[in-house]
Amino acid sequence: MSFNSPWLLWALFAASVPIIIHLVNRWRHRSVPWAAMEFLLRAARETRGTKKLLHYLILALRVMAVAALVTAFARPLLGSFFGWGSSGLNEVLLVLDRSASMDARPDKTSSLRDAIPPLVESTFAQLGHCRLSLLDSATGTVTQIPAPEALADLTVSKTTDGGADIPALLQKAIPYLEESGAGKTEIWIASDMQASSWKPDSPLWPGVRQRLAALPLPPSIRIMALRDRPESNRGIRVRQAQVNNGKLVLDLEVLRQGFNPNQPEDVPVQLSVDNASSSATLQLAGENTSIRKEIPLPQGKESGFGFVALPHDDFIRDDISFFTFAPKPLANILIFGPSGEVGKTLSLMSAPPGLPGRKATMPGNTREAQANLASQSMVVWYGPPPRAEMEKKLQTFIEEGGIALFLPDDTEHGTRHSFLGVSWGATETAPSEQYYRLETWDRQRGFLRDGSDQTPIPANRLRAVRRKPLLGKYRTLASWDDGSCALAQVRAGTGSALFLGTLPRYSWSNLADGHLLLPLLQRMADRGAERFSTSISLRVNDASLPQSATDIPVRLDNAQGSHPSGSPADTAGVYRLGAQTYAVNRPWPEDMPDQITDEKLHLLLPEASISSMQSAEEAPSLVQEAWKLFLFFVLACLLMEALLCLPGQTAKRPSPTTRP
Structure with missing residues (x-):
């Protein structure tokens, strides 16, 4: 427990006044023997013990009333987050979520992040002489x-346009706690509890729990859960920007939260290309709307940058999305495997005749394939x-x-050797006159996602009689359809490898019809070619951000009014470093507004203490003044003393009877 006016606690000596008065009253009376009183004293001796206990109880109530009154004047502080104080605490490590979602303004006056400093300042006095350290999600230091x-x-x-990784932050905190030797420590985690920041499925969590428990003095963990979110919100992002026939084609996605999904609305949008602004109107319906917007470009214009912005709402940082565009680089596709039907099918679908920007090659041997590998956008291996x-x-x-796509061989047995931890089992054949049917696939993201008009690719037409x-x-x-995997993905570094379970050969499947294979190969080729593009779109604080030992990134866009100017490590925008222009x-x-639950x-x-707080116009506090409780206690003591x-009630004497 701490106090706003601890110096008033010196007045607790006043609690001794009732005891002093009691002793003085006892010393003031002298005992004088009197024979006439002996009879009365003998009669009262039987109840002397009870009366003595009663006097001591009254005296104790008077002492407690005075002590509680003095304590109330000292204005004590109590709080569920800290209990009755953290005596002996040497250090507090504040793990701060600086992700973009912390800048939401559910009370329309301040962001969630603005609540953190007042919370810490108003409660830190409870801990006495204690060191405060900060581990933030942006720098990780x-x-x-x-x-x-x-x-x-x-x-x-300060809040950034980046994300947060709470388990990774806690993993970084453990070496610091081991080396600091601060003694008794507490970890405070301040976050808006967004599930994308807590990553409940991260493989880091078991190791974090074990290493925290293995510390010589395991720290207590307290969580400041700022769960307030805006009641309604719109967010926009540019999924793709490309030039087609003299026009800039933007694939946009708008997310709506807190609106009636059955009620369409028209929303104005600002379009900026090379800092030349225009306006348009987007027709939104449902919770997720995909829109393709075409912007005419000056003749000969093939590259540039820009942004798309919605009107500001309670969460400003998702109202804008930046992009760059440039001519599509040539997608070189290397197809390696035994010559024959499968190779020809893969080559034809990777680079269809008449489709520009595609070139498929089939090297004759492994040495030739290795020599050409560095210039390839994609590799298809069967x-x-x-x-x-x-x-x-x-x-x-x-x-x-x-990007690489792997298909199995056409033997009956499985592969003994794996690549990136994935291999194929022995060939399985469907029962007579039956097929293995493709039933489910990821329609929201990745290479099999729906088109910009929400039309799904016809992957469910795939039939297979043989598979691995x-x-x-x-x-x-x-x-x-039986739940087994037909197409798998493994990420490695900044690329990924996909593995198919059947072959584009009609004795195996109708994969050669192109229902699944054609859109898959085309999207994979586009993704692989992005690494050769001069137009780059990255995330804030991305590890792959361009670096220079001498130059610093220069911001090009004119949207600084909505986003303060900064660096790609913390602020979204369009930047130039040397000859490279990139969007962040x-x-x-x-x-995504989804939050992690207290149960999860x-x-x-398991040992964490969670305090859920709401943001308000007045800065919330983790502690409250408890002087009213002590005044009620004073009143209770005085009432009991009274x-x-x-x-006590005296026995009623019987009335004398009169004789006739």
Whole structure:
């Protein structure tokens, strides 16, 4: 417990006044023997013990009343977040979520992040002489805070356009706690509890719990859960920007939350290309609307930058999305495997005749394939998995941003050797006159997502009579009707590898009809070619942001009014570094309002203390003044003392009877 006026506690000596008065009253009376009183004293001796106890109880109530009155004047502070104080605490490590969603304004006056410094400042006095350190989600480093009141003015406490990874932050906090040797420590986690920041399915959580418990003095964990969100919100993002026939084609996606999905609305939007602004109207319906917008470009214009912005609402940071555009680079596709029907089909679907920007090559041997690998956008590999030197080269290709598709060989047995932890089992054949049917696939994101008009690709037309089950650890993109995986994905570095469970050969499946294979190969080729594009779209604080030892990024767009100017490490925008121009945006999961529940949180951190707070116009506090409670206690003590001082009821004498 702490006090706003602790110096008044010196007045607790006043609690001794009733005891002094009691002793003085006893000393003032002298005992004088008197024979006439002996009889009365003997009669009262039987109740002397009870009366003595009664006097002591009255005296104790008077002492407690005075002590509670003095304590009330000292204005004590209590709070559920800290209980009755954290005595002996040496350090508090504040883990601060600086993600974009922390800048939401549910009370229309201040962001969620603005509530953190007042919360810390108003409660830190309880802890006495204690060190305050900050571990923020943007820098991932520990900063010593000289005083709690300085927290609001520090750059490392400001909200960014980036995301957050709470389990990764806690993993970074453990070495600091091990090396600091601060003694008794508490970890305060301040977050808006967005599920994308807490990552409940992250494989880091078991290790975090074990390492925290293994510390010599395991820290207590307290969570400031700022769960308030705007009642309604719109967010926009540019999924793709490309030039087609002299026009800039923008694929936009608008998310609506808190609106009636059955009530369409027209929303104005600002379009900016090379800082030349125009306006348009978007027709929105449902919770998620995909829109294609075409903007005429000056003759010969093939590259540039811009942004799309909605009117400001309670969450400003998702009202704008930046983009760059440039001519599409040539997508070189390397197809490697035994010559024959499968290779020709894959080549034809990778680079259809008449489709510009595609070039498929089929090297005759592994050495030729290795020589051309660095210039490829995509590799299609069918047959036995790569081995030896080719395996290493191909893995490096993927880790540096390349895309690869692997198909099985046409043998009956499975593969003994795996690539990126994935292999194929023995061939399975469907019963006579039956097929393996593709039933489910990821329609929201990835290579099999729906088109911009929400039309799904016809992947459910795929039929297979033979297949090879996929073995290993992977992410399932599409499944057969019996639930087994048909298409798997493994990420490695900045690229990814996909694995199919059947072949484009009619003795295996109708994959050659193109229902699934054609859109898959085209989208994979586009993704692989992005790494050769001079037009780059990255996330704020992305590890792959362009770096320079001498130059600093220069911001090009004129949208600084909505987003303060900064750097790609913390602020979305369009930047130029040297000859490279690139767009930086918030991570798209920041637009998702889903929050982690307290029940799920207790599974991740079983010993954590959670305090759910609401933002308001007045800064909320984790503690409250408790002087009213002590005044009620004073009143209760005085009432009990008054009741005990009431004279007892005397027995009613019988009335004398008169004789006739």
